[in-house]
Amino acid sequence: MVNTESDPRFQRSQQAILSAARELLLEKGPVAVTHAQVAERAGVGRATVYRHWPRADELLAEAMATVPMPLLANPTIPTRQWLTRELTTLARQLELDDVRAVATTLASTALWDQQMDARRAQFATILADRLAGALATAQVRGEVSLAMPGRDAAALLVGPIYYRCTIEHGPADSTLIETSIAAIGTWTAR
Template identity: 60%
Template structure:
């Protein structure tokens, strides 16, 4: 027996919605992800978008999941400068209300929903791996003597940004980002 998720129409509409949400996100940012705009862009009824993703935060999380993560890709040297730039870019993204909503929603939903926990784990693993590799390489080149294991240093770098944005609902200024990086170890 064919379930709704196996129905080709269901799959086509879900694909159209995902493509429209991704296009809007890339072209106009997270604020563009609304049920009405996605439906219009996909050329389908708004009710269909709601049927697939009842809440806007879920729709935005889905759109964000389809966009390659730009952070911490292709580390540069000196690593300290690269890390400050990347963490500053991440902090600026977390300044955006919609990104805060997605980050908070993802963390919350991951506690009860298996697919959201898988998405959270995938994002965390990718972010941790990229940072850990960059810090390990910097340490091997003698650029830094880390105060913690590279994996823990990665958490120490990103954790305060997330805390400031989601728990305090504040912003992280450039001086704080630089201080975070400096506290990770002794930079040469």
């Protein structure tokens, strides 16, 4: 019996499906990554997509893992203004129904699916590391005196936005964002 995962046809169809899912994600957002749309874009049958990824959330997670994540990637000075812009961008994204659905589905799936939990952990680590790094650099420059460790500050910054947008289904307005930023430490005027 041939191992299907080592079969070149299996690998080609898997790559075509993943490429199609990534393209749809970038062009139309998470809501477009369905078995039917991916199959059409990849030029394969829907059954082939299901064979590789039985669940749409797994396919979406795999596609998301291959797309560069620009959020919080390039801090600018002054850090507080950059932070406000980045957190506002995060909030606007989480207010979109399809992004909210993806975020909550992936988070809940991670509770019982080890692969999804690994992706969740990778995503969370990237965000926390980027935020903690930017805050540490800002502290060295004298822009802020943090009242807590950087990773705790990252959780305090992102947590209220995630809660407001996904749990309450409400907007994370500028007051919430500015209150969170002020809560992590003492900012100097610049």
